[in-house]
Amino acid sequence: MTTWSSIDAPWLAQLDRGAFGRALSAIERLDPEIVLSGHLPSARGLTRDLLGHLAAAQESGPVEAPDHEEIGRLVAAHA
DSSP states (O other): HHHHHHHOOOOOOOOHHHHHHHHHHHHHHHOSSSOOOOSSSOOOOOOHHHHHHHHHHHHHHHOOOHHHEEEEEEEHOOO
8 A cells, every 4th residue: 555655646756754744743633534535445444454554655756667568467467
């Protein structure tokens, strides 16, 4: 999930670590029962896990995304 977050949101690596950490902590304090997304299923009871993935993605820096050939190999391997 951390790798996907790094690929999906490469701008995370550019954020101020302290400010981002404070923003994540503020969300955690809200203790939402469910997190809704525009492109993922609803996540019930997973707020801490999701925030942890975002923090890890921000700390790990940008990930080099696979090129077209690598994606083709990945798809073929799972076909």
